[in-house]
Every structure is written in structure tokens, then in C-alpha cells.
Amino acid sequence: MKRLLTLLAVFLLVAGCANIPLESQPVVVSGDKPPQAPVDVPEPQAGIDSLTVTRQFIRSSAIPGTGNDNARVYLDDEARRTWKPSPGRTIIDDTFGTVYDTSSPQGNPDEQLVNVRGFKLGTLSPDSAFIPLKAEYSQQFKVRKQQNGQWRIVDPPQELVITDEDFSVNYFRVPISFYSPDSGAFVPDLRYVAAKPQSGLPGRVMDLVLQGPSEGLKGAVKDLLGDQVTTETNVRSTDDGTLDVALTGVGGASSADRSLIAAQIVLSLQTVTLSRIRLLADGTALVPDHEYWRASELPEYNADIAPNSGLRGLMTVNGRVRSLGDGAPVGGPAGNGGYKVVSAAQSVDGNRLAVVEERDGRQWLRVGDLNRDLDSVDLFGGSLSRPTWRPIARGSGGVSGEVWTVVDHNTVARVTLAADGRWVKAGVDATMLTGLGQITELRLSRDGSRLAAVVNGQLVIASIVRTADSVALRAPRSLQERQLKDVVDVDWATQDHLIVATSSSSLPVVKVPLDGQRMDPFSGSNLTPPVHGVTAAPSRPNLVADAGGLWVASELGEVWRPQAHTVTDADPFYPG
Known part of the structure; x- marks a missing residue:
């Protein structure tokens, strides 16, 4: 009878858990009365002091989970019932201080005030994106001795704070893919999901796909799924090793859109699963006659946004444009000295060249076909930043037709190829970017959704939002503002x-993800600071220019070696 009762209890427990979504994104418990910490979360060690209680509360806040159970055990009974932290988290530096507040006398010996001070690195927003932030962190905690003699926090802040190290351990970065109708490419949107349990990663990633792009990318890409599409069942692995993704609400999506939806899901999931993926929509194959998918089966959507291997790159040297491949000058006035070239950029397809020319005490923009005379554009100023090309627009017939530059450090300008073959000026609403300060460099991403800029010696990114009659820069953010200077x-x-170059001798070249969550320095070996130029591209060695010439390195930690045709005073650039 005892065995029977035990088996029955196990059966009821399993049955009761059958519909719990084990692979959903962890969320903060809502409702009027959050529950007390469940019995399976152990109470803190007995006898720890107020400082330790506070520090362990902060460290326990890093662990994702419903109701913040691991942190809740450091609160008194009342706070356990009523604490409702705000969504998202603030990431602080690993080194933070906890000290007793002695500024005001405490009349109650069973109450203590603990001041926590540190440095904010960023926030994990409610849409699971990292937003860099440079600010001091300061928070006061009230800790009270309970009837059992243990110290507990009685006024926990709504802001959840975790250290950078704990964030890296407990969260996993995934690039969620979104489609760019402008370039026909898929664009990564870096987001963070709970790292454990590992088996639930595909489900948590799929939740983010369904949520749509983060605030920093909205408008720059298309949300193929929209609000009406959801998953019909949990994302799950079957006995044969297939990952099932069952959608509902796809409805009357066109055949082309269904193929794009399939590509978006497969590309987003490829970092968290090696399984083949079964894509269903309302019980049938999402794409007719193509029920099972692997990333290797997808078309090369991004083939046109990266320079092909035959394009070795160019450099400007003493007012002329030369090849990085053999050092020879390009054809036409840009290579033979007909123009006094200050800087230049080659289109991603390699067919066109834009140069900044010094003429009559001003700098002018010229654009045209490589190895030919270049048209002078009615765009000039005391200074123009090195040009940068928009990727080939979808439906343009494979022609690069837009170039950007910054005039006098404060006006973002672009020129487009008109129907009559002239290059004409067009507007950019760059108020959000120019409001940050002087812009000295500007580089469009090769998928056309973002730009990177150097503003007042800081690294800044922004999204590019295009409509039928306007182009605007949105959501500018400074990356690694505290450490990455000059x-x-x-x-x-x-x-x-x-890839970022600085004038610093201690940090000459670094690699930074587009959300700025971390920074990885390259070796400084063989470089002669200051570095004054850098160029990079997919499947290409990184190339920098310093006082001694040009240097290449492919990986972090690799020693820089001389470029085959190195020359002093050269500024290198790959197509784009």
C-alpha cells in the first residue's frame, strides 16, 4: 500500500507538471502578492552579518528564475510577500563596495543601514537587449534583525542589480535574425537569454523571435511575424533528434514571406541547436514541401553585403589611391595624381569609388566608376569624413547608388545616384547623433541597418530607419564609454x-560587439602608436595603419605582421 501511494503521488506530480512551459523565457512574477521563497531554495547561512546579507542578495539576483527566488530568501517575511522588482536588470562592475552608513545615528540596535556603491556598465532591458550605460551606482539597504536572530533586508529596491561576472555566467548572448527589406539581408539583433537549463535555450530564443526586434533596431528591419503569430506548443526536441517549432497565426502569409520566416527562425536558432528543425504552421508545413530545415539549406541571403574574395582592398597614399593587393595605383585621376585625394571608399561590389578631394582650400566629394574620371558632387566643406557606401539596395539591379560622409564634423550628408546619372544630395535626419558632439568618422554597416561613428573620441552606433521619403538615425548609443577613449x-x-583603433598606446586596437557589452583588446606587439587607421571585413584579416606602415592580424592575441605592400602614411580600406 505504501508503494502504491508513493507511485500515485509521483503520477499526480508529473501530471500536474505536464503543461508547465519548461522552455519559456524566465519572467518576474506579477500579481498583487508575490509568493514567499519556495521551500527548495535554502535559507542563507545562519549568523551572517548585514554586509554579507546585502552582498549575497545582489549576487543571488543574477540567477534568472520565476519570482527571483534565490534573492528573495534574503528578505524578511513582509518583503518576501510584497517585493515586485521591475523588469530588466542593471549590470554593475564586479568590484563594488558595501559599508555601514554611519552618517545618521541609529536608535534601534536591531536595524542597520548598508550603503552599496559601484559603477553601472549597462542594463538588460525588458526586451532582453544590453544597453550600455556609464553612471555611478549607489543604493541604501535597510537590514533588520529578525526574531530568530538573523539579519534580513526589509526594503529591497525595485531595481535588480547584478555584477558583470554573474551576468556572463547566467546569461547567453544570441543573435536574433531580422530581415532588412532594404538590402535583402538578415540582420543580427544581439539579445540575452537565461543560460540554464540548456535544454530550454531553443524555446527561449524562439520567444525573442516572436517578440520582434529590440528597441534599438525597430524601424531598421522588418518584423516578419508581427503580433498575431505565436507558438502553438512548446518548442521541443523529439525522440529522433528533431527540434519542433509549431506556429499558429501565420494565416495568409505569402509564399515568399513564409520562406523568409523559415530563414529567420533557422538562423536565430543555429547558435543554440545542431538539430534539424521542423517548422509547422497551423498543423502543416510552414513552407509547402519543405517541412525540415537546416541552416546549410538556406539561400545565401547575405551574399551581396560582403566584398568577394577577389577584391583585395585599396589604400590612400600621398594623395593617390593604390591597391592593397599589389601596391599599384588605380586607373584614372584618383590613381595618377589628377586629384589630391584625402580619403576614399570603394563600393561593396567593387565597381565604384568615392573620394574626398582637396581643392581650392576646401574638401569636395567625387563619386563614379572605379578607374575612370569621377563626378564632382555639389558637396563640400572645410572637412569631409572618409566616405562610406550604402549596400546594394534590393531591386536596384546590382548597382551601388548611395554614399555618406560628414561635413565639418556636424552634418551627416548622403548623395544618391539619380535616374539621369547625376549624383545628388539627399537629406538625413541625424539630430540624435549630431547632438552628441563632433563626428570625425562614420561607417555604414554592410547590411545597411546601422552605422558606427566616432563622436568626441567615443565609439557610437545608431540604427538607420528608412521610409518612402526619409532617412533618419535612431537610438544612438555610446559603447564602452568608460574604458574606450581617444x-x-x-x-x-x-x-x-x-574593430576600433585608438590613439592610446595601452589599447591601440580592440574588438567590440555592436551592443558594447564587452571589449577584447588585440595585441599591441609590433605596433608603433599612435594607430591612425583601421579596416575590417568578413573573412578578411584586420588591417591597421600606424607610424611605421600597415599591419595585419586575423585573430585576437595574434602578433601584428607587416602587410605585403606596406608603406608609411597609408590609410587602408576594404570595400564598403
Whole structure:
């Protein structure tokens, strides 16, 4: 009878848990009365002091989970019932201080005030994106001795704070893919999900796909799924190793849109599963006659946004444009000295060239076909930043037709190729970016959804939002503002990583993800600071210019070696 009762209890427990979504995104418990910490979360060690209680509360806040159970055990009974932290988290530096507040006398010996001070690095927003932030962190905690003699927090803040180290351990970064109708490419949106349990990663990633792009990317990409599409069942692995994703609400989506939805899901899931993916919509294959998917089966959506291997890159040297491949000058006035070239940029397809020319005490923009005379554009100023090309727009017939530059450090300008073959000025609403300060460098991402800029010596990114009659820069954010200073140049190594050059001797070249959550320095070996230029591109070695010439390195930690055709005073650039 005892065995029977035990088996029955187990059966009821399993049955009761059958519909719990084990693979959903952890969320903060809502409702009027959050529950007390469940019995399976152990109480803190007996006898710890107020400072330790406060520090362990902060460290326990890093652990994702319903109701913040691991942190809740450091609160008194009343706070356990009523504490409702705000969504998102604030990430602070690993080194933070906890000290007793002695500024005001305490009449109650069973109450103590603990001041916590540190440095904010960023926030994990409610849409699971990291937003860099430079600010001091200061918070006061009231800790009270309970009847059992243990110290507990009685007024926990709504803001959840975790250290950078704990954030890295407990969260996993995933690039969620969103489609850019402008370039026909898929664009990564870096987001963070709970790292454990590992089996639930695909489900948590799929939740983010359904949520749509983060606030920093909205408007720059298309939300293919919209609000009406959801998952019909949990994302789950079957016995044969397939990952099932069952959608509902796709409805009357066109065949083309269904293929794009399939690509978006498969690309987003490829970092968290090696399984083949079964895509269903309302019980049938999402794409007719194509029920099972692997990333290797997808079309090359991003083939046109990266320079092909035959384009070795160019450099400007002493007012002329030369090849990085053999050092020879390009054809036409840009290479033979007909123009006094200050800087230049080659289109992603390699067919066109834009140069900044010094003429009559001013700098002018010229654009045209490579190896030919370049048209002078009615765009000039005391200074123009190095040009940068928009990727080939979808439906443009494979022609690069837009160039950007910054005039006099404060006006973002672009020129477009008109129907009659002339290059004409067009507007950019860059108020949000120019309001941050003087812009010295500007690089469009090769998928056309973002730009990277050097503003007052800081690294800044922004999204590019296009409508039928306007182009605007939105959501500018400074990356690694605390540590990354004296930036002189930047380029896109991949869609989600930047290579940055600074004038600093201690940090000459670094690699930064587009959300700025971390920063990885390259070796400084063989470089002669200051570095004054950098260029990068997918599947290309990183190339920097310093006082001694040009240097290449492919990986972090690799020693810089001389470029085959190095020359002093050269500024290198890959297409884009």
C-alpha cells in the first residue's frame, strides 16, 4: 500500500507538471502578492552579518528564475510577500563596495543601514537587449534583525542589480535574425537569454523571435511575424533528434514571406541547436514541401553585403589611391595624381569609388566608376569624413547608388545616384547623433541597418530607419564609454562586431560587439602608436595603419605582421 501511494503521488506530480512551459523565457512574477521563497531554495547561512546579507542578495539576483527566488530568501517575511522588482536588470562592475552608513545615528540596535556603491556598465532591458550605460551606482539597504536572530533586508529596491561576472555566467548572448527589406539581408539583433537549463535555450530564443526586434533596431528591419503569430506548443526536441517549432497565426502569409520566416527562425536558432528543425504552421508545413530545415539549406541571403574574395582592398597614399593587393595605383585621376585625394571608399561590389578631394582650400566629394574620371558632387566643406557606401539596395539591379560622409564634423550628408546619372544630395535626419558632439568618422554597416561613428573620441552606433521619403538615425548609443577613449577610426569586421583603433598606446586596437557589452583588446606587439587607421571585413584579416606602415592580424592575441605592400602614411580600406 505504501508503494502504491508513493507511485500515485509521483503520477499526480508529473501530471500536474505536464503543461508547465519548461522552455519559456524566465519572467518576474506579477500579481498583487508575490509568493514567499519556495521551500527548495535554502535559507542563507545562519549568523551572517548585514554586509554579507546585502552582498549575497545582489549576487543571488543574477540567477534568472520565476519570482527571483534565490534573492528573495534574503528578505524578511513582509518583503518576501510584497517585493515586485521591475523588469530588466542593471549590470554593475564586479568590484563594488558595501559599508555601514554611519552618517545618521541609529536608535534601534536591531536595524542597520548598508550603503552599496559601484559603477553601472549597462542594463538588460525588458526586451532582453544590453544597453550600455556609464553612471555611478549607489543604493541604501535597510537590514533588520529578525526574531530568530538573523539579519534580513526589509526594503529591497525595485531595481535588480547584478555584477558583470554573474551576468556572463547566467546569461547567453544570441543573435536574433531580422530581415532588412532594404538590402535583402538578415540582420543580427544581439539579445540575452537565461543560460540554464540548456535544454530550454531553443524555446527561449524562439520567444525573442516572436517578440520582434529590440528597441534599438525597430524601424531598421522588418518584423516578419508581427503580433498575431505565436507558438502553438512548446518548442521541443523529439525522440529522433528533431527540434519542433509549431506556429499558429501565420494565416495568409505569402509564399515568399513564409520562406523568409523559415530563414529567420533557422538562423536565430543555429547558435543554440545542431538539430534539424521542423517548422509547422497551423498543423502543416510552414513552407509547402519543405517541412525540415537546416541552416546549410538556406539561400545565401547575405551574399551581396560582403566584398568577394577577389577584391583585395585599396589604400590612400600621398594623395593617390593604390591597391592593397599589389601596391599599384588605380586607373584614372584618383590613381595618377589628377586629384589630391584625402580619403576614399570603394563600393561593396567593387565597381565604384568615392573620394574626398582637396581643392581650392576646401574638401569636395567625387563619386563614379572605379578607374575612370569621377563626378564632382555639389558637396563640400572645410572637412569631409572618409566616405562610406550604402549596400546594394534590393531591386536596384546590382548597382551601388548611395554614399555618406560628414561635413565639418556636424552634418551627416548622403548623395544618391539619380535616374539621369547625376549624383545628388539627399537629406538625413541625424539630430540624435549630431547632438552628441563632433563626428570625425562614420561607417555604414554592410547590411545597411546601422552605422558606427566616432563622436568626441567615443565609439557610437545608431540604427538607420528608412521610409518612402526619409532617412533618419535612431537610438544612438555610446559603447564602452568608460574604458574606450581617444577613438580615431572604426570599421565593421562582421555584422555584429566592430574593430576600433585608438590613439592610446595601452589599447591601440580592440574588438567590440555592436551592443558594447564587452571589449577584447588585440595585441599591441609590433605596433608603433599612435594607430591612425583601421579596416575590417568578413573573412578578411584586420588591417591597421600606424607610424611605421600597415599591419595585419586575423585573430585576437595574434602578433601584428607587416602587410605585403606596406608603406608609411597609408590609410587602408576594404570595400564598403
